[in-house]
Amino acid sequence: MSTAVLTWRQFRFERKLFWRNPSAAFFNFTLPFLFLILIASVFGADRKELNTLIPGIAGMSVLGTTFTALAYTFVFNREQGILKRIRGTPMPPLAYFGGVIASAVANAAVQVTLIVVIGHVFYDVSWPQDYLELVVFVVLGVIAFGSLGIAFANAIPNFDAAAAYVNAVFLPVIFISGVFYSTDSMPRLLKAIAVALPLKHVIDGLSGAIVTGTGIGGHLTALAVVAGWAVAGLFLTVRYFRWD
Amino acid sequence: MTETAIQVDGLRKSYGQLEAVRGVSFAVSRGEVFGLLGPNGAGKTTTVEILEGYRERSGGEVTVLGFDPASRDRELRSRVGIVLQSSGFYPRATVREAVAHFGAAYPRPRDPQETIALVGLEGKEDTRAGQLSGGQQRRLDLALALVGDPELIFLDEPTTGFDPAARRAAWEVIRSLRGLGKTILLTTHYLDEAQALSDRVAIVKDGLIVAEGPPSELSSRRSSYLVSYQDNGHRVELETEDPTELLHRLTGEALARGSRLEGLSVSRPTLEDVYLELTAQHEGEAE
Numbered sequence: 001m002s003t004a005v006l007t008w009r010q011f012r013f014e015r016k017l018f019w020r021n022p023s024a025a026f027f028n029f030t031l032p033f034l035f036l037i038l039i040a041s042v043f044g045a046d047r048k049e050l051n052t053l054i055p056g057i058a059g060m061s062v063l064g065t066t067f068t069a070l071a072y073t074f075v076f077n078r079e080q081g082i083l084k085r086i087r088g089t090p091m092p093p094l095a096y097f098g099g100v101i102a103s104a105v106a107n108a109a110v111q112v113t114l115i116v117v118i119g120h121v122f123y124d125v126s127w128p129q130d131y132l133e134l135v136v137f138v139v140l141g142v143i144a145f146g147s148l149g150i151a152f153a154n155a156i157p158n159f160d161a162a163a164a165y166v167n168a169v170f171l172p173v174i175f176i177s178g179v180f181y182s183t184d185s186m187p188r189l190l191k192a193i194a195v196a197l198p199l200k201h202v203i204d205g206l207s208g209a210i211v212t213g214t215g216i217g218g219h220l221t222a223l224a225v226v227a228g229w230a231v232a233g234l235f236l237t238v239r240y241f242r243w244d
Numbered sequence: 245m246t247e248t249a250i251q252v253d254g255l256r257k258s259y260g261q262l263e264a265v266r267g268v269s270f271a272v273s274r275g276e277v278f279g280l281l282g283p284n285g286a287g288k289t290t291t292v293e294i295l296e297g298y299r300e301r302s303g304g305e306v307t308v309l310g311f312d313p314a315s316r317d318r319e320l321r322s323r324v325g326i327v328l329q330s331s332g333f334y335p336r337a338t339v340r341e342a343v344a345h346f347g348a349a350y351p352r353p354r355d356p357q358e359t360i361a362l363v364g365l366e367g368k369e370d371t372r373a374g375q376l377s378g379g380q381q382r383r384l385d386l387a388l389a390l391v392g393d394p395e396l397i398f399l400d401e402p403t404t405g406f407d408p409a410a411r412r413a414a415w416e417v418i419r420s421l422r423g424l425g426k427t428i429l430l431t432t433h434y435l436d437e438a439q440a441l442s443d444r445v446a447i448v449k450d451g452l453i454v455a456e457g458p459p460s461e462l463s464s465r466r467s468s469y470l471v472s473y474q475d476n477g478h479r480v481e482l483e484t485e486d487p488t489e490l491l492h493r494l495t496g497e498a499l500a501r502g503s504r505l506e507g508l509s510v511s512r513p514t515l516e517d518v519y520l521e522l523t524a525q526h527e528g529e530a531e
Contacts, residue, residue: 081330081332088298089392090318
């Protein structure tokens with residue numbers, strides 16, 4: 001079978017197995033909404049805060065469904081010996097990676113869509129102003145975070161340690177990148193770190209796409225930073241990938 | 245002339261200072277079952293993983309079905325089936341799903357149901373891999389190695405942890421594969437397994453092959469026979485290269501005394517005796 005067909009089969013297989021772990025699937029999908037609803041109601045968020053929160057949660061979802069999920073998947077599959085088994089078959093690595101990553105992309109797309117819909121229906125946030133910008137930042141975010149997640153899996157020694165490693169990155173990053181509040185009032189050092197990392201720029205791009213409608217032209221720096229991280233992530237993945 | 249499936253010449257593999265394989269050479273013909281036998285840490289798995297394309301060699305020449313396994317050619321991988329020492333499954337995929345999924349990557353896969361039957365997993369098709377017993381998981385391992393209908397099969401300690409009945413069943417599967425003309429490279433630390441299944445065995449010790457040949461010839465290469473009998477409640481064991489003469493003398497003496505040689509037996513050394521002798525010898529030399 002061709003690489004394209006095998007990629008599709010791998011994708012279908014990953015989707016089937018994803019839904020076989022209902023608790024993981026449930027938390028994967030509900031955690032961002034839980035954050036959204038709790039923060040919006042606990043802090044009685046006003047219009048301006050909701051306009052920060054909705055793109056912020058959308059950015060966090062992209063990070064969670066790709067960076068976090070793929071780091072877990074690859075550590076688990078490496079520890080289980082699944083990667084080693086695949087390496088012993090004629091399955092092209094491209095088809096395997098393609099299928100697994102496509103599955104993460106599907107989760108990211110569904111979550112971002114749901115957040116935009118919930119934001120509009122329940123919180124009266126406008127429909128996205130610029131769909132092209134929305135797609136560009138989601139896709140670029142997926143490539144950057146996904147490849148960084150696979151690369152990060154190479155540094156995680158075993159599956160038991162995976163949650164600690166992943167959260168040590170995920171939690172600080174979402175707190176300093178403006179998921180829950182604007183980064184404008186943050187201390188200068190934290191702001192500098194956030195500016196160097198990709199999540200803040202993905203959120204800025206999503207904010208432009210959903211709220212302000214400034215267009216891609218207004219976020220070229222953000223685009224460049226995320227693209228730079230995507231290149232770094234792909235390089236680290238290819239260079240340091242471990243099959244066992 | 246028999247075709248060669250695997251050719252290994254002067255294979256070496258070092259991990260830093262440690263030389264795990266120190267110049268191993270052997271050849272496996274098509275249709276042959278070749279056993280690599282040796283204690284844990286002897287270099288069996290390292291050798292096999294180089295042939296499977298998982299590890300790069302430090303030196304020597306290796307050819308598998310005409311390919312250099314280090315080149316990781318897709319055609320070679322589609323003609324080879326691998327049972328690794330440790331299993332790797334998607335725990336939430338069922339037996340049928342796993343066999344069908346892995347089979348799809350091969351150009352001419354065997355029918356999944358037929359493959360499941362071949363390894364004796366009928367009735368477990370809809371069980372998830374994570375819920376199979378250890379022995380059943382090992383059979384799924386074998387099914388995943390066979391689903392591509394490979395010409396050459398690597399079996400790395402395929403029956404470790406099996407109960408005796410499961411081992412016999414696995415042996416039957418391996419014999420039937422041999423009957424289909426498949427070439428099999430088997431590693432094991434069970435001597436009876438190597439003796440029962442292999443056309444030829446190589447005994448590996450400290451990264452070197454210390455003996456090679458058909459199991460029966462290996463055992464007969466050691467020239468001595470063991471003659472034993474009971475004498476006043478003591479077990480007497482004598483080694484000899486010529487049992488005819490020794491027996492004639494012993495029985496003659498017994499008859500002259502008017503006594504009997506209780507529990508008299510003459511035995512040939514088994515592969516196990518040869519194995520223990522060879523591996524012990526080399527330990528002695530190393531010291």
